[in-house]
Each structure stands twice: as structure tokens, then as C-alpha cells.
Amino acid sequence: MIFLKLIVTNLRRHRIRSFISIAGIAFSVAAMLTVVTVLQGAIGMFSGILSSDSEIIVFERNVSDLFFSNVPAAALEEISRWPMVAHADPVLFGIVSSSDHPIITCFGVTAADARIRKAAWTAGDKLTFGQHSDGVVLGERAAEFLSAKLGDHVPIGHGVFRVIGILKTANGLEDGGVFMPLSSAQAFFHKDGNSSVITIKLRNKDDAALFKNTVNAKFSSLIGLEDAEFTRSYSQFKILKATAWAVGGCGLLLGGFGVANTMIMSVFTRIREIAILRVCGFSNTQIAAMIFGESAVITLSGAILGLLIGGCLLYALKLVPALHGYVDVTLQPAVLLIVILMSLLTGLTGALYPTTYAMRVRAVEALRFE
């Protein structure tokens, strides 16, 4: 109890300094949490699009981005006939723009696609999808920012399309996207006969390995990956994740410098007190535990405060209409654990030098220190 009081006492003595250090860690943690969670959410959304009613995705081998992937119609026809395949749905991804919105994701799909069949349509009839080449379905948010209603004509890219339906989906990319008949999308994006990916639903999930091997054997330019495999290996996701952690890590590093500065000041201003503790029989371990304990209190307080700030920030982002569906505020336990561990590690690293200094304090010299 007294040991804890020795730790907390010094923090209370220099309240402003302690608060600044805690705030430094808190904002670093909040930044890391927000960036990582938003990007994880974005990755999750994209993965969600690909894994909609499917287990495997087939795309062009060695492409840096799925937007550049070309899967020929012949491959789709052959794969659809394989006995282990329940259904194979081609999806063509494209980026289009309207007058006010530079980026709108476009999905070229068939009427049989689960995104069309299983979505909640708030306007229009799903049976009409694909009957007219200029008929498009908008996500609810896309309809909102394009100010479009059922039957309206909307300018998208270099064309004008008629809105034949509006659907509601929890996925931000889909909710802010445009669904075109596959053939229209192929013409629009000059990809005749090709799709970006084929999403595969197997009759039996245990056939996944057989399916992937068959794709590798039959199509040297294509690759088949299970959804989880794809999320792990897709280079864009890796870059995004690495960037998120790097940005967050840099923030935490800055917070760590703050802690180090605080702990150095803390040790330097209590040299005499440390000497007294030594005279009272404190061991090096006890002195180190006291300094590390102080650092741990700062970083843990900062981490908890940071998680609260980060959580509030994410919630606030979710409420921004323009970001509806894009921000997934579900905090993953693994992310929370990593953020807390990283902040603790930062704090303890920041306390290393001050602790070493404190352990080397010679009582006889420090007692002369005024």
C-alpha cells in the first residue's frame, strides 16, 4: 500500500506534468485506435463484398489491385460447369464519378448475384435488374448524395443511367455504390467479356482445396483463394494495415518520448528521496519497480483515456452522414490488446533510462543534493 502511495504521490506532486504525459499517451492511443479500426473496417467492408454468399474468390494472378484484374468469360463458363461449384458469380469493379462526387464504386453484376437477390430493396423491383442496359440500382447512400429517386436519370461518368431500384445494405461501399448489369459495366469500362473476379459458392466447403488446385492446373493466369486467405494475402490490405500500425506506432513513439521526459524529470527532482529510500534499505529492484510503476500508471491511465477518446471519435465518425457505412466501430479485442500492450511497452521503454539512473544513485552523494 505504501509502495503504491510512493508511486502515486510523485504523480500528484507534479499534476500538470503527469497530466500532459497521460494526455500524450491518450491521444497517441486514440489516434492509433481510430486509424487502425477505420482501416480494419474498410478492409472488412471490401472483404464483405467479396465474400457475399461465397467462399472462394478467383482473380487474375499477380495483379496489384482487383480493379486491374481481368477474368475471361471462358473461364467463368468452365468453372460454372465444375461439379463442386454451386454457383459462380462474376463481379466487375469500376470507379466512376458524378459531378459532385469524384469517386463512386461501381459493381457490374448479374441478376443472379446475391447482392441483388438478397439485398433489401427500398424502391424498385429486383426482377427488373438486367432487363435494360441503362438501368442501374443505387445503394441508399448513393441515391441520397446523387439526389436520385426511382425512375430518375442520373449522370454517372460519361453516361446517363435510369434508376430502376434502390437497395439498403450495411456495407458502406455497397451502400454508396452503383450496381450495373454486368454487360453494361463491361461496355462502360471497356472490358468486353471480362470480369474482375468470380466469387464461388461450393456445394461442399471441404472441396476448397480441390477447387483451388483445379484452378491452378487449368488456368495459369488465375488464382483461387478462400476469403480468409485473400484478406490475409492481398497486398493492398497488407499495405493499409502496415500503414495504419506505422502511423499509430509513430504517435505512440511520440507519447513514449513524453513519458521518458516526465520520468527523467521525476527521477532528477527526487534524487534525495531516492537516496533516503536507499538508506532505509530499498533494493535496486524496489527502486526500479517504483519508477516503472510510476511509468505504468501514466501509460495505463493514458491508454484507458485514449481508448475512451478513440471510441468516442469512432462513434462520432459513424454519425457523420458522408461516412455512413464506412466506419465500423466494432473494436476488435486483438486490436485493443495490441494497443494496450504497445502503450505499456512504450511507457516501460521510456522509463528505462530514468530507472537505470535511479538505480545508480549513490545515497552518500544524493544526500548532499539540495
Added chain:
Amino acid sequence: MNLSTSQTRNEHSVVLRVESVWKSYDDGAIAVLKGADFEVYEGQTIALCGPSGCGKSTLLHLFGGLDAPDRGQVSVNGVEINRYRNLLRLLRHEVGFVFQLHNLIPDLTLEENCLIPTMAAGTDRRTSQARLHQLAESTGLTHRLSHRIQKLSGGERQRTALCRALMNRPKILLADEPTGSLDKQTSGSVFALLLEIVASEGVTLVMATHDRSLAARCDRLLEMHDGRIDEIVPA
């Protein structure tokens, strides 16, 4: 106090021994101890006198293992300090320190300050509390246990420092000008209490002081000058 009687009674139980000890500072530029020799017997009260800078505090620091001699040997209870495998044992169980400035931690209460040595030594809470209350009663501080150090008077602070020094039942109490920061009246009462407690606890006292009247009340008076120690025999 009767020096000869005291020495006779304890002549076989030397608790502190200083043999040809040399100590200097600034790479030898300031020589403080030049071959100092003396012994202290169990239960004695020793006053170290001498002008400022003569090495009184240095000697106390050597006894407590806070500093090491350049040459010579300092032994506590027959063990050379350099050979103490763990100086912590010396600081935790063999010696207790009282300084001129009380050196208490101001943000803690009297009780918490006193419990620091027992916490460092790993003494259980019940034993620590019992010891604290015993010492607080002896020093008249029972009613002040929960008070912060800032609320205590100078005399109370020094009595608190005395309690803290004795918490782990050390065999030797090293006091560096223990009443130096107190007024004459308080100084007298604190010193009387100090003598009373070391007598009741059976503790050996080695005290550095400028106050000749206090020194005269100790069993032995050692005068330090020119780096050496001479014993003053009372007239």
C-alpha cells in the same frame, strides 16, 4: 556515564571497528581520514566531535556502507563491510540512520514514513504495526501517526526520523547531528529521548555533533582532527 565500566562490561563485543582507514575526495585532493583507528563496543554511546569538514559524516557513511574507504577496514559486528555480500542486509538490519535534516518524505504520513524500512525489509504488516506503535509510544508520537510530515513540528519530525531508524531493530544507530536543526530546548529534549531509547533498546549509538554539552552526556567522546581520531577522557 562511566567510560571504564562500560568498556569493561563490553570489551568482548566490538560492534564497530575502524582500522587504518583513509578516505579522500576529489581524487585525493581533500584528505578527510588519514589512518583512523578505533573500536566501539556494544551498547555504548559515542560522540564524534570536531570542526566542520573533519570527516564525521564521512565516518558515519562508512559505518553504514553508504561509502567505501580508500584504504583500511571498517567492520560491523565482525564482518568487514566490503565483504558484506549484500549491503542491503547491513542497511536493513544492522544500522539505522538519523540525519540533521530529518529526511522524511513530506507527502506521506508519519506512520507511512516509519513503515518504509519494514516494507523494504519485507516485514509482515502486523509485526511492523506492533513495532511502530511501540516506538510511537516511546517517542510520544502516537497521536500524530496519521499526520502528514508538513503538519509536524521540528522536534516531532526528528523523533519520527528516530522511530524510522529503529523500526527494523538495528544494532547500531548512526546519528549525524541529530539535533543540529533544532532550538536549544527542543534539542535537549530530543537528545534525552534518544539516549533513553537507545538504552532501552540496547542499541549502540554513534553520533556526530558540534554540541559539546550533548557530547559530554555520551559514554565516550572521540575528537576528530587532521584525519585522525583521539579519545577524550573526561576530567
